[in-house]
Amino acid sequence: MQYFESDYMEGAHPRILERLICINMEKNPGYGTDIYCEEARQKIRNACQCPDAEIHFLVGGTQTNATVITATLRPYEGVIAAESGHINQHEAGAIECGGHKVIPLPQHNGKLSADEMDKYINDFYADLNYEHMVAPGMVYISHPTEYGTLYTHQELDALSRICRKYHIPLYMDGARLGYALASRNTDVTLPDIARFCDIFYIGGTKVGALFGEAVVITQPGLIKQFFSIIKQRGALLAKGWLLGLQFDTLFTDNLYMQISGNAIDMAERIAKALKEKGYHLLAQPQTNQLFITIENTKMQELSKSVAYSFWEKYDESHTTIRLATSWATREEDVEELLRLL
Amino acid sequence: MQYFESDYMEGAHPRILERLICINMEKNPGYGTDIYCEEARQKIRNACQCPDAEIHFLVGGTQTNATVITATLRPYEGVIAAESGHINQHEAGAIECGGHKVIPLPQHNGKLSADEMDKYINDFYADLNYEHMVAPGMVYISHPTEYGTLYTHQELDALSRICRKYHIPLYMDGARLGYALASRNTDVTLPDIARFCDIFYIGGTKVGALFGEAVVITQPGLIKQFFSIIKQRGALLAKGWLLGLQFDTLFTDNLYMQISGNAIDMAERIAKALKEKGYHLLAQPQTNQLFITIENTKMQELSKSVAYSFWEKYDESHTTIRLATSWATREEDVEELLRLL
Amino acid sequence: MQYFESDYMEGAHPRILERLICINMEKNPGYGTDIYCEEARQKIRNACQCPDAEIHFLVGGTQTNATVITATLRPYEGVIAAESGHINQHEAGAIECGGHKVIPLPQHNGKLSADEMDKYINDFYADLNYEHMVAPGMVYISHPTEYGTLYTHQELDALSRICRKYHIPLYMDGARLGYALASRNTDVTLPDIARFCDIFYIGGTKVGALFGEAVVITQPGLIKQFFSIIKQRGALLAKGWLLGLQFDTLFTDNLYMQISGNAIDMAERIAKALKEKGYHLLAQPQTNQLFITIENTKMQELSKSVAYSFWEKYDESHTTIRLATSWATREEDVEELLRLL
């Protein structure tokens, strides 16, 4: 059986475990006040070319999205997201549970259109009844998106300009940010992201860590007393040094980019082979997720030897499935997968 | 200047004020425990042919929707509504503020399609990831809808059956319920509504009362300790007898239906005259709201003498506007309006 | 039967009803944008000697407290209140339902001690773990308190100074504010309150109105986009002119103060007579509420002819009960009461 159903099946990169063993019996202060967190913060600031950034480490993605978004919004505000955005679909209503509406706009390959967003906000304030409606108070984008697609430099620039025009923070969910940065199809760097976004997070759970997401607030103080809010939301890890240690390791010797590159390489090999075998890819893959439309009986057959994710029904006789590579995918797994396909 | 912009501009039907003056200096107990509330409850139960119904009086529509819906849902549940539903558009995020997602489905003249709803719920539970998503825990419909349209007996029956199939309560926002019941284009009666819905409210604010909405829970006990929740939501009127008195009056001698009929008569006269004058009505009006598509310069001209509601931009040179009649609209107002149009 | 159980049993002062009848069939715009609200706002600003005050009209007390407090606090903040404060006892958890802790401090005849509050806030920030605790973000006081007692000018001044020292808004619940201002035992005027408090409300429900509370924000803009929050909380009355009309009437020709004075006069007569008859008053009454400790069998006897509020068990054989006068209490009611006692 070959497992390609998600990018969070393995544990952590071995270098993380090695260091964990070394410091396991050290006595470290709690809640992110330790030296490993401080080291990690400094390395992330450097990588982002954002020397003043305020950085917090949280445990998981839904937790991070809910904590950041509800901490930023005022009661009468909601967050704009592509209809397909993770916060709008697969977080069990975490944003609404925190009191705020997700304002869905159309998705285009998982992405928000800057023009549509501009029009939406403009029309909102032109509406005489706007005070009876949920004000757009933040913009959420995921990069890569839920479809594995990427914003271009120009697209991010446009979104950022519109957000700043209306004084609305731009927030990026970077659960798989490494795979975006390591893509061969991107013109967006980490410093670009830090310049375009007001807040974003660098995903660890899906990119080499046991767990953990690094929230980067590029305008320090944007969220007042965020520490208390993290605690209140149950998102403050007692042994915060576990998070610091992991991000310190990932941001040492370029490890985060290097292991992200592996996922891209493996995805490209699979994509190339699939095309040669005549499979129908939904789009040219940009990151580590491949969406394949496959005939249903063939899919049944495949499921005996390959674990994939069901994505959506394509038509009566075809289904779209997802294969995901990761930092941990090995060449032999790919070889075996291709043999099976 | 003629005012047709909404149906809540006047105060109350004179009979209500007459009685208010009579009992103004009586000493009545608070919070809906008085005899007027009890009388009103009994008359509403009779009108609904629902002898066991539990009835509460609240002050306004947004308040009622938010209180009922959040009191009914479990934390992981959201409420299905047509995308155009009032709770999804013009209640400033009251449902989300209470912790729950409004799950928008397509609207068809403001209405939910039973088939689409059935498919949505069915697909939801067929999704392997449904536990990561917001479960449909209630269905919200408005009758008349925000477009002034009406569900047919058959449509309500179908919605009700689907709700019961999935054990999901059906809730009707009846802010303008009188106008639905008095329409010449309806085959739905108040007892029908009481049979099809688990909870609904009978609107007073827009139908003859100073304010007030009567919540009818057709399955008593569906919401445990609702009184405390009403209090907690700031929706408990100290002098609850003000609400009882108004509904008692409206449900005496068929007053509620009779005054609702006036709005329908006046709307029909306007519709007929408009068609004769060559105006373009968006649809054949079913209740007290008329949607007219009008050329922009003509609209500007009109706005000098008629107060209407802006509805939406139709195209570059036309706009759709709304005219609303009410229980209080007088023949002479209509004559004058028609002269101006 | 004589009814002295609360001060919200009657409807409105006749002058309000007279005006209501006059304008009932006028067509007024909704949501507080009408001329009556504007008139009332101006008169209240004058009475407060606070020409820039931002004024909103809400329907009831719990609603007002919950809306104001949750709109002001940031997520990690709570509101300080005397343990006996209405928000901490009898509002069904409305503040917590809105996401915030009520931080109880000891009550002294229903009042907060400025020194204790100062110490609490000072100790809070001295605690190394303060970021793990709920930050004091607002101070709630009621005036009169739930025990009918009054803050002195000096006490309010002290509370206000401490709040300003820590940049924490001071909020006064004035459900019975008229009775505080009309008391013979007060040195606090309405302009004093406007100077000491950042936000307060002038109660209508218990002082001559059918319902309604006027929120005065003495520092305009303190709550951003409060209108939308009022709507979201279900606290926006469609026919807002009903509130404007009532407060306009109450603040014309000194009516609010004059009718409040009646409650004080009647309470004083009862207190004097009770003392002469040997009854034990819990304290010298300062406003319209009298707390009497009475032997249980006598209480049973009394309950046949007088409606009072149970307050608390005093000891095994005695109970403390509350009698309340109001703007509407008539001399003959008092005579009859005294005959019965």
Next chain:
Amino acid sequence: MQYFESDYMEGAHPRILERLICINMEKNPGYGTDIYCEEARQKIRNACQCPDAEIHFLVGGTQTNATVITATLRPYEGVIAAESGHINQHEAGAIECGGHKVIPLPQHNGKLSADEMDKYINDFYADLNYEHMVAPGMVYISHPTEYGTLYTHQELDALSRICRKYHIPLYMDGARLGYALASRNTDVTLPDIARFCDIFYIGGTKVGALFGEAVVITQPGLIKQFFSIIKQRGALLAKGWLLGLQFDTLFTDNLYMQISGNAIDMAERIAKALKEKGYHLLAQPQTNQLFITIENTKMQELSKSVAYSFWEKYDESHTTIRLATSWATREEDVEELLRLL
């Protein structure tokens, strides 16, 4: 420098890390559906002698308390806790943020009194106004308490009986449960706890795990669709097998009890030596926390070589400090501490 300031400074018991390394590159399904979680659940059920228990693994204590409590309560309910309870003091308002009041009752060495609780609930429902107040809907106790004290078998039995009398679930915060069970001063076993409580959690973070708390719902189904609520609260770990693995290890070969015993042994040695040296212990320590009242200049001196927790000011010249041992405390650390004291 010797560190005794808390029991969550080290990482995990070495056996956990050993196993983590072994399975790190396995591909495991997410969200607690893996075999390690299933193994752990079974072992915990056995240890609790509660074969039907429903078990969920969460990451941290505040998160667990907030998720369990808000998932259990109905909107109008609050949770009773000792005034000193962690949820009432040091969780940054997490319960209130979730919409519910913490109802504080007096603490007696950190414990709730069954009699006082019985009286409180009884009085609550005897109050004519109880529907205007927050209903007690759950009881929270911590064991050990925040003061390191323990409920006796008899005390737990009494609390449990009262809860069942009123149909209110009893919930135990077992952040340090191992130290309670391993105490020489307890007559309470894990099966006792499973019998007395409706829900409790077995703490991992402070007892040998990197992080993690095992929630045991002894009455399965008490919380409907808890999985979705965990997700919604951001408390669902993607790589849930990390939690399963840790609890599986801790509940193999009695490891949890054995390492808890170490903390007790070390605490007893310190307590004994302190008493011999004439130190004033606040109480005879029952678990792994020692509270010492110490003269302020001596405390300053001590702080140069020993890290402790400030607990509270005792009087003008004395302070109470806390020393905590843990599963990881070594004999040599204790020797060194005693030398320094």
